Amino acid sequence: MSFTIVEPATARLNRSELAVPGSRTELFEKAARSAVDVLFMDLEDAVAPDEKPQARKNVIQALNEVDWGDKVVSVRINGLDTPYMYRDVVDIVENCPRLDMIMIPKAGTAADIYAVDMLVTQIEMAKGRTKRLGLEMIIESALGMQNVEAIAAASKRNEALHFGVADYAASIKARTTNIGGANPYYTMLSDADSEGVRHTHWGDVWHYALARMVVAARANGLRALEGPYGDFKDPDGFRASARRAAALGCEGKWAIHPTQIALANEEFTPSEADITQAKRILEAMEQAQREGKGAVALDGRLIDIASIKQAEVLVKKAEMIAAR
Numbered sequence: 606m607s608f609t610i611v612e613p614a615t616a617r618l619n620r621s622e623l624a625v626p627g628s629r630t631e632l633f634e635k636a637a638r639s640a641v642d643v644l645f646m647d648l649e650d651a652v653a654p655d656e657k658p659q660a661r662k663n664v665i666q667a668l669n670e671v672d673w674g675d676k677v678v679s680v681r682i683n684g685l686d687t688p689y690m691y692r693d694v695v696d697i698v699e700n701c702p703r704l705d706m707i708m709i710p711k712a713g714t715a716a717d718i719y720a721v722d723m724l725v726t727q728i729e730m731a732k733g734r735t736k737r738l739g740l741e742m743i744i745e746s747a748l749g750m751q752n753v754e755a756i757a758a759a760s761k762r763n764e765a766l767h768f769g770v771a772d773y774a775a776s777i778k779a780r781t782t783n784i785g786g787a788n789p790y791y792t793m794l795s796d797a798d799s800e801g802v803r804h805t806h807w808g809d810v811w812h813y814a815l816a817r818m819v820v821a822a823r824a825n826g827l828r829a830l831e832g833p834y835g836d837f838k839d840p841d842g843f844r845a846s847a848r849r850a851a852a853l854g855c856e857g858k859w860a861i862h863p864t865q866i867a868l869a870n871e872e873f874t875p876s877e878a879d880i881t882q883a884k885r886i887l888e889a890m891e892q893a894q895r896e897g898k899g900a901v902a903l904d905g906r907l908i909d910i911a912s913i914k915q916a917e918v919l920v921k922k923a924e925m926i927a928a929r
């Protein structure tokens with residue numbers, strides 16, 4: 606193992622994350638009562654330019670008046686290249702003590718994160734805000750992907766990176782037909798088999814982007830999340846997309862419609878086997894401590910500090926799921 610220990614971000618259950626347009630106030634209570642782990646009220650692309658000021662007011666009111674229970678609540682601010690973003694941050698952080706996270710869309714460079722962190726920190730000091738405010742970033746541009754490692758490391762507030770497939774596709778000028786589904790252009794034709802038939806093999810066009818983002822997130826102790834699956838009438842497609850994201854290291858996925866919440870929660874719940882193994886690791890560690898041993902071993906193998914930290918995170922997650 607490296608001498609560098611990766612500190613995990615604030616432990617939160619984040620199997621699902623619901624997008625709620627800030628202009629649709631009738632959805633706020635429904636989102637609060639849903640089974641989602643995290644939700645973000647959106648001030649960015651789901652809100653038309655004329656509606657931005659009203660949406661901001663709606664969100665502030667909802668953060669103060671809706672009973673969000675134990676939900677993690679985030680707000681997606683507008684991009685740093687817009688005339689809306691500074692007021693999003695100032696008004697919302699000043700007036701919403703309940704807020705858990707800010708979501709930064711189209712993060713392009715580490716300086717973008719630094720700028721938001723600076724604003725948030727000043728407001729905290731000025732207003733005596735005590736609740737910790739985290740940052741989650743959407744990687745959804747060529748620039749953001751080029752700088753993803755620096756973005757992931759840019760602030761101690763960082764908690765998660767999200768892969769925003771639709772804007773990313775537009776940014777890299779990829780030829781796509783849908784949001785987050787399979788791509789009929791991204792195939793290979795096999796050589797002819799013994800019957801002379803050639804088979805089409807579908808690939809995952811987002812494999813590289815998602816894998817690259819996951820590495821940057823995990824190397825900095827952050828959660829990695831897969832973004833939207835546009836066709837909310839296609840649960841099988843959603844599950845397949847979520848499952849392959851989980852296989853690559855993601856721990857959650859967006860829901861853009863309530864029907865996708867249960868699917869995401871199911872697909873990203875850790876297996877019983879993984880939880881049992883994590884508990885065994887922690888028990889082995891406690892036993893080693895009781896016996897005054899420096900090294901922890903399980904099943905004849907040395908357990909490193911990183912594995913113990915991972916086990917702690919997983920057991921905590923299992924407890925949070927059980928508490929639901």
Ligand code: COA
Pocket residue numbers: 623624625626631632633635636647650651833861862863
């Ligand atoms: N949060 C909470 N509740 C929601 C919801 C959301 N994002 N989207 C829909 N609902 C509710 C509806 O109000 C409706 O409730 P009801 O049964 O009490 O009437 C129920 O879920 C079924 O919704 P439905 O009628 O099928 O959807 P819709 O036509 O109202 O809205 C969308 C469809 C896609 C416009 C809507 O789901 C939405 O705005 N999603 C978020 C999209 C978004 O933010 N995109 C930006 C990020 S990619």
Ligand code: MG
Pocket residue numbers: 650710711743745769772
């Ligand atoms: Mg986007």
